[in-house]
Amino acid sequence: MNHFFSRQRYLIDYTLASLLRRKGKHATLLLIYTLVIALLASVMLFTEALRQESQLLLSDAPEIVLQRQIAGRHALVPVDYLEKIGTIRGTHQIEGRLWGYHYDATIKANYTVMASEEHALTNSEIIIGATLARSRGVAVGDMLSLSAADGGTFVFTIKALLPSTSELVSSDLVLMTPHALRLTLGIPEGFYTDVIIAVRNPREMQKVAAKLIERLPDSRPILRDEILRTYEAVFAWRQGVVLLLLVTTVLAFIIFAWDRASGLSAEERREIGILKAVGWEIGDILQMKFWEGTIISLSAFLTGYLIAYLHVFYGNASLFAPVLKGWATLYPDFRLYPVIDALQLTTLFCFTVIPYAVATLVPTWRSAITDPEEVMR
Amino acid sequence: MRSSKPRPSTPWLFFLLLGISFTLLTFADSLRLRDAMQADLTANRQLVRDLALTDLALFTDARYVRHLSQQDNYAAFQDHPMALEHFPSGSLIMPPQLSP
Amino acid sequence: MITLSHVSKIYHQGQPNELHALRDLNLTIDAEGITCLRGASGSGKTTLLSLIGCLSRPTSGRIALQGQIISSFSERFLTDIRRHTFGFIFQRFNLISGLSVIDNVMIPAYPIAPDHDLLYAKATELLHHFGLATRLHSRVEWLSGGESQRVAICRALINDPTIIIADEPTANLDSKLTAGFLSLMAELAKNGKSIILSSHDPGIYDAQEINHLIEMRDGRLLSQT
Numbered sequence: 001m002n003h004f005f006s007r008q009r010y011l012i013d014y015t016l017a018s019l020l021r022r023k024g025k026h027a028t029l030l031l032i033y034t035l036v037i038a039l040l041a042s043v044m045l046f047t048e049a050l051r052q053e054s055q056l057l058l059s060d061a062p063e064i065v066l067q068r069q070i071a072g073r074h075a076l077v078p079v080d081y082l083e084k085i086g087t088i089r090g091t092h093q094i095e096g097r098l099w100g101y102h103y104d105a106t107i108k109a110n111y112t113v114m115a116s117e118e119h120a121l122t123n124s125e126i127i128i129g130a131t132l133a134r135s136r137g138v139a140v141g142d143m144l145s146l147s148a149a150d151g152g153t154f155v156f157t158i159k160a161l162l163p164s165t166s167e168l169v170s171s172d173l174v175l176m177t178p179h180a181l182r183l184t185l186g187i188p189e190g191f192y193t194d195v196i197i198a199v200r201n202p203r204e205m206q207k208v209a210a211k212l213i214e215r216l217p218d219s220r221p222i223l224r225d226e227i228l229r230t231y232e233a234v235f236a237w238r239q240g241v242v243l244l245l246l247v248t249t250v251l252a253f254i255i256f257a258w259d260r261a262s263g264l265s266a267e268e269r270r271e272i273g274i275l276k277a278v279g280w281e282i283g284d285i286l287q288m289k290f291w292e293g294t295i296i297s298l299s300a301f302l303t304g305y306l307i308a309y310l311h312v313f314y315g316n317a318s319l320f321a322p323v324l325k326g327w328a329t330l331y332p333d334f335r336l337y338p339v340i341d342a343l344q345l346t347t348l349f350c351f352t353v354i355p356y357a358v359a360t361l362v363p364t365w366r367s368a369i370t371d372p373e374e375v376m377r
Numbered sequence: 378m379r380s381s382k383p384r385p386s387t388p389w390l391f392f393l394l395l396g397i398s399f400t401l402l403t404f405a406d407s408l409r410l411r412d413a414m415q416a417d418l419t420a421n422r423q424l425v426r427d428l429a430l431t432d433l434a435l436f437t438d439a440r441y442v443r444h445l446s447q448q449d450n451y452a453a454f455q456d457h458p459m460a461l462e463h464f465p466s467g468s469l470i471m472p473p474q475l476s477p
Numbered sequence: 478m479i480t481l482s483h484v485s486k487i488y489h490q491g492q493p494n495e496l497h498a499l500r501d502l503n504l505t506i507d508a509e510g511i512t513c514l515r516g517a518s519g520s521g522k523t524t525l526l527s528l529i530g531c532l533s534r535p536t537s538g539r540i541a542l543q544g545q546i547i548s549s550f551s552e553r554f555l556t557d558i559r560r561h562t563f564g565f566i567f568q569r570f571n572l573i574s575g576l577s578v579i580d581n582v583m584i585p586a587y588p589i590a591p592d593h594d595l596l597y598a599k600a601t602e603l604l605h606h607f608g609l610a611t612r613l614h615s616r617v618e619w620l621s622g623g624e625s626q627r628v629a630i631c632r633a634l635i636n637d638p639t640i641i642i643a644d645e646p647t648a649n650l651d652s653k654l655t656a657g658f659l660s661l662m663a664e665l666a667k668n669g670k671s672i673i674l675s676s677h678d679p680g681i682y683d684a685q686e687i688n689h690l691i692e693m694r695d696g697r698l699l700s701q702t
Contacts, residue, residue, distance in 0.1 A: 003590055006590040006592075006593075007587070007588060007589075007590035009384075009386050009390075009590075010586075010587040010588075010590055010593075011587065012385075012386040012389065012390070013384050013385055013386045013587075014580075014584065014587055016385035016386060016389055017385055017576055017577075017580055018573075018575070018576070020385070021575035021576070050433075050435075053418075054433055056418060056422070057418075057421055057422060057425055057433070058425065058430075058431070058432075058433075059422075060422045060423075060425045060426045061425060061429070061430065061431050062429045062431065065431060065447065067447070069449075072449065073449050074447070074449055095429075097429060101440055101443075109437065110437055110438075110439075110440065110443065112434070112437075112443065112444075114428060116427075116428065118427055129434070131434075162424070163417075163420065165417040165420065165421070166417070166420065166421045166424050167434070168421070168433055168434060168435070169421055169424060169425055169430050169432075169433060169434055170424060170430075170434060171434040171437065172434055172437045172443070173428075173434070175428075194447075196429050222431075222446060222447065226446065227431055227432075227446040230445055230446040231433070231445070231446070234445065267574075270571075271573055274571045274572075274573055275573075275584070276556075277532060277565055277567070277571070278565065278584060278585040278632065279556065279559050279560030279585045279588065279636065280556075280585075280587070280588055281552075281553065281556045281588060282552070284587070284588040295389065298393065298396075299389075299392065299393075299396070302393070302396030302397065302399075302400060303396065305400060305403075306396070306399050306400065306403070309403045309406075313406075313407070313410060328436055328437040328438040329437065329438075330434075330437040331437075332434055332435065335414060335417075337411060337414055337418065338406075338407035338410045338411060339407065339411070340403060340404055340407050342404075371532065371533050372532045372533075373527035373532035373533040384593065
């Protein structure tokens with residue numbers, strides 16, 4: 001065993017000395033390789049963190065949200081729907097929600113306006129999300145004017161900000177009294193945006209949903225499970241993007257391997273011949289070449305992964321912000337909830353390290369089995 | 378006897394050891410960060426409960442991405458399979474899955 | 478002692494460029510001292526050396542090394558024998574460019590994996606002995622022809638072989654360096670190494686340091702003294 005390790009160490013010595021002969025080429029290769037892995041690993045860590053966080057946060061979302069649909073679109077729910085729902089067995093805590101969007105032309109952003117009775121607001125007071133406050137440049141005590149549905153303008157006093165640690169769910173929120181909301185958004189009395197329903201027995205959720213559709217044919221119930229599944233799918237789709245990136249990388253490696261397989265240079269072939277002539281076995285040469293692939297790919301993998309970890313969890317994934325932001329004017333500033341999936345890390349390892357190691361190994365096999373006497377000619 | 382020149386494998390093996398240690402350390406570090414965020418997470422869950430929130434506020438550019446789970450029913454590719462999404466964030470979102 | 482009986486070597490057998498390099502060769506080399514293979518180019522010297530040195534296998538016939546019939550050994554055993562019995566000096570030196578002198582000398586020992594300090598000390602000592610003390614960490618492509626050859630000799634000696642095989646070792650050297658090479662070989666022979674070399678240079682095969690002379694022509698043995 002000791003002999004095995006000391007032999008491998010000699011082979012590593014040789015490989016490193018031989019890689020250092022073309023410092024520039026191999027340094028560039030290592031750099032690009034590291035960046036590719038850093039990118040892949042960043043996407044992987046980022047999506048996994050968001051996926052976990054969305055599942056944790058939204059496990060407290062309403063059990064059923066009931067929308068009404070007219071002409072295929074989300075429409076206001078009349079108050080008498082609440083009574084009809086109340087007659088369905090298994091439902092309790094039926095509440096009409098008042099919320100909607102408000103486009104603010106000054107910063108060209110869409111706010112989510114919600115009614116809240118919990119914060120003891122007066123009709124001229126609002127509570128806003130921290131991102132919104134930052135974008136508008138306003139603080140507690142300042143005035144914020146919103147244009148109303150009837151063409152007028154309402155001036156609100158900012159009573160408080162939602163905590164900045166909650167930006168992931170609250171970035172664009174504006175909380176106000178139901179009365180102020182109806183005036184601002186133009187929702188007439190007697191209507192709600194949608195209805196949230198709690199179910200006594202969670203196992204009867206599906207049954208209740210079926211009854212809701214039966215009783216109110218123009219309604220569309222959205223279950224909490226569906227919300228969770230939506231978010232699971234969103235990030236799974238993003239992981240699809242990762243998979244696409246991975247496939248591209250693997251294809252690039254195949255091209256690279258093919259290039260090497262068809263073009264092991266005369267110099268490299270001669271070197272292999274010399275090594276065989278001075279007493280190296282085919283196995284020694286293949287192991288040496290294995291190390292050549294492994295040294296580069298393993299170094300790149302470890303460095304790339306560590307860069308990704310720092311980037312995502314200490315640098316707030318700042319490289320991805322522009323991608324996620326899209327055209328949004330309000331972008332939440334949030335700390336990601338770090339979850340590392342060991343299986344994903346292993347998959348990334350298998351997809352990036354192994355193809356490269358094989359790519360350096362295969363062409364060598366062909367020339368390693370030739371007779372060493374060729375170097376004498 | 379002269380001492381030999383340092384072998385090239387020495388710094389690399391050291392680097393390898395360091396890299397593996399740091400990689401393992403990230404697992405421990407992620408636990409530490411999670412612990413530190415636990416209070417915030419609990420508060421945010423409370424907020425979600427209080428305001429009956431249904432969605433993450435990741436994208437605010439269009440309402441169908443702001444409230445992903447509350448959007449109208451729509452076809453995956455509205456006009457043409459090759460149609461480009463108007464909003465960049467739309468390209469990051471999965472088309473609706475058919476219920477089983 | 479090396480014995481060859483009915484040894485033939487055919488390259489590219491069955492193809493249009495088929496080449497009979499050795500034809501039914503019977504030969505015994507009493508490996509003591511310096512043995513010189515003499516013959517024009519194409520006479521089969523290099524082929525014979527590569528067969529003796531286990532670099533290739535005969536098409537037919539048997540080769541015995543100290544009583545062991547090596548021509549039937551597997552690739553693995555051949556490598557093992559090659560590694561411990563033979564040291565090679567090639568016509569074009571065949572040093573690995575880009576690496577330092579001392580790395581080149583140590584390379585044959587890597588698969589055997591001896592203690593690094595011992596190996597390094599041994600390589601340093603050899604290089605000192607052959608007058609390359611100041612060149613330890615130079616890259617091999619910066620060396621002169623004479624220096625390159627001495628590095629090649631050090632490399633051939635690193636695994637303590639009993640037999641040194643040199644194929645046209647002086648082809649790229651002037652007459653002064655050739656004489657120097659011969660005296661180095663004579664010194665090694667005196668220390669108990671067997672040396673088998675090939676040459677068509679009168680400065681070598683007529684030299685008094687040569688103990689045995691084998692003449693070859695067209696893949697056949699012409700004379701042996």
